[in-house]
Amino acid sequence: MDFELDQDQQMLAKTVSDFARNESPVARFRQLRDSSVGYDPGVWRKMGELGWMGVPFPESVGGFGGSFIDCAIILESLASTLVPEPYLASVVLGGMTLARAGNAAQHEAYLTPMIEGETTLALAYSEAQSRYDVSSVDTTARPDSNGYKLSGEKVWVLNGHHADQLIVSAKAPGGITLFVVPRNADGVHVTAAKTIDGHKAAFIRFDEVEVGGDSRLGEEGAGADLLDRTMDYAAAAAVAEGVGITATMLQMTVDYLGTREQFGVKIGSFQALQHRAVDMYAETELLRSISMAAMVRVDEDDASARRRDVSAAKYQLATGGIWVAQQSLQLHGGIGVTDEHDIGLYFKRMYALNALFGDQEHHVARFASDPSFAEVTV
Amino acid sequence: MDLTFTEEEEAFRQEVRAWIPKAMPEDMREKARGAGGFTPEDSATWHRILHKKGWAAPHWPKEVGGTGWDAARRFIFNEEMELAGAPPLSVFGLSMVGPLLISFGTDAQKKRFLPKILSGEEFWCQGYSEPGSGSDLASLRTTAEDAGDYFIINGQKTWTSYAQYADWIFCLVRTDPSVKKQSGITFLLIDLKTSGVEVKPMLTLGHTPAFCDTFFENVKVPKENVVGGINQGWTMAKALLGHERTLLAMIGPSQNALQKVKRIAASRTVNGRPMLEDPVWRAKIARLEMRFRAHTMVSYRALADQQKGKMPGPESSILKVVGTKLIQELTELAMEVMGESSLTWYNEGLCPPLEESIGPYFCYERAATIYGGSNEIQRNVIAKMILQLPSS
Secondary structure, three states, rough: OOOOOOHHHHHHHHHHHHHHHOOOOOHHHHHHHHOOOOOOOHHHHHHHHHEEEEHOHHHHHHOOOHHHHHHHHHHHHHHHOOOOOOHHHHHHHHHHHHHEEEEEEEEHHHHHHHHOOOOEEEEOOOOOOOOOOOOOOOOOEEEEOEEEEEEEEEEEOOOOOOOOEEEEEEEEEEEEEEEEEOOOOOOEEEEEEEEEOEEEEEEEEEEEEEEEHEOOOOOOOHHHHHHHHHHHHHHHHHHHHHHHHHHHHHHHHHHHHOOEEOOOEEOOOOOOHHHHHHHHHHHHHHHHHHHHHHHHOOOOOHHHHHHHHHHHHHHHHHHHHHHHHHHHHHHHHHHOOOOOOOOHHHEEEEEEEEOOOOOOOHHHHHHOOOOOHHHOOO | EEEEOOOOHHHHHHHHHHHHHOOOOOOOOHHHHOOOOOOOOHHHHHHHHHHOOOOOOOOEEEEOOOOOOHHHHHHHHHHHHOOOOOOOOOOHHHHHHHHHHHHOOOOHHHHHHHHHHHHOOOOOEEEEOOOEEOHHHHHHHHHHHEEOOOEEEEEEEEOOOHHHHOOOOEEEEEEEOOHHHHHHEEEEEEEEEOOOOEEEEEEOOOOOOOEEEEEEEEEEHHHEEEEEOOOHHHHHHHHHHHHHHHOOOOHHHHHHHHHHHHHHHHHHHHHHHHHHHHHHHHHHHHHHHHHHHHHHHHHHHHHHHOOOOOOHHHHHHHHHHHHHHHHHHHHHHHHHHHHHHHOOOOOOOOOOHHHHHHHHHHHHHOOOOOOOOOOHHHHHHHHHHOOOOOOO
């Protein structure tokens, strides 16, 4: 049993953290959040040159063949200064789905350029009625002579406003199936949507969109299992990012308690606030610890083992992690509720992570319905 | 990062798992299966069985009769003992004064005390708190007056748990009242059979025999029973606290309590089906189980550090605060699952024995957030030592 990062991983963590601190301080996110794209394609390209997007992918498609742990390291480090480039949306949601679902030609056409930082991807899986159930799909894929015609509407597609390719779930005759669709294809109507955390997503309507048979990823009917697996990676990714956010919020709060003075003393000398800070520390370490289990087990094929730790981790994000975010704001007092102070930006990002890829109730129910839950050993 | 145990470690787990039911007497097996309520005699019997196998002190070095196991094997061993519901051994000798003597005792002390702690011939209890000295332990007033070759002890120790079954007590006593309060304290071993010692047991909230007051009136204690040097008691107490930390994470008891909750929930019905199949109750249990998983991972991190011969990282400081709260929440949930039957109090044959044991257990675990340094004191320490928040 070993929880330490190996030397390469420690190096990766340092490189990404240095980048975040030196080249992408929170001020950069502030500047970009009001722009139409919300991030800088030039920086995305640079991240591609550094090889960060290739981390979880095999070498055959230009990746590094790393584990999800490496991915988690990058997400956690980028979160420390709220780096706005769409790593989670493009690499974890889009890229990792494409990597498992597609064939060599599709990898070369869509995955390799994303890994190089030339393009970005988005995963269009959620619909107005689906609420965390990836198999609730009303969008249809009707076969025709050249391939399929897609019709339907997807909501809250992360990076959907700017991605070069969309990976879309739709109901084909053989069941839920995934397709690659260029965002600028005829019949794709994209409405950009601002999100609470200063990022962008999209509502996307597919109006008889013609796609060739070669844009189908895998067999008809393979989509639900692929998406189910992706949701575990996505939840684990949200947790990794959440570790970065909560750890940063805790540190900012402890620093504030050590400098802010009232009644002639540092407010961090008050026992009520000290105890709150200790509980925040405890919740942060619980999140960090269970996230390590989730990062390792998310790669397991045994669904039960995988889900137990991923759900437990996402649950801790939703409970302990969110509580840390709330208390960080509270202990900053009035300044924490201004747009001027950074603490609130982290706070809002935590709520976005909380709402994505299964909320608290979803993961509690999933954990409790696993067959292993009812096994009684003593 | 690797979260699995090695093949050898897994084989060791199977060895322990297979051994326990063979080694345990039938009446104890019954209790282990959920009838609950081990007596101190049960613990002593189990201690001697483990000693015969050479497994009484997994955490002691081989030279003094320990197993010499590494951290992973110790962890696996404890986990299997808890999963099997085996009686917990008395911690005061094996886990508290024993390790302290191994680190700081004289050769004569080691020779005199360690073998009997190991064999279960002598049991120990702890004499720290006093009526006026709880969280502010350093204010203790039990005096040790220098009388040449020995000290004369006068005073009262409280919460001397299981003193009525113990042979020896390790105490903190005041040897120098003229210096700063932490600097005038000595760590002293006292034979409870010495004249002038009186033990008065006191029932716990769970009506279990645990707590005691222990009174000292002109008790003569030879100076060779000092551990770590005169006026070095505070340093000894702090060293001992380090041993306590992982003990108080409550991993085993929580695992066991969680299983009990599920067993009760599987045997009781709500709306015509087992509570364990009801979504509302499943969710309640699942929430605590998920928190327990996160807590377990924190303790695994401490274990992995020990495995590498390093001090556990700062995160291990939260184990007591989180673990003791968790065991309380689990025993509360067990009560809740029982509904009206949680009213039962030492009846015979009215409720299943497992359920009959829950009320007293629930009551007793209220002590967990208080003993070993109350959780409020723990937070004071973490705020200063780890978060480095300013002093008032």
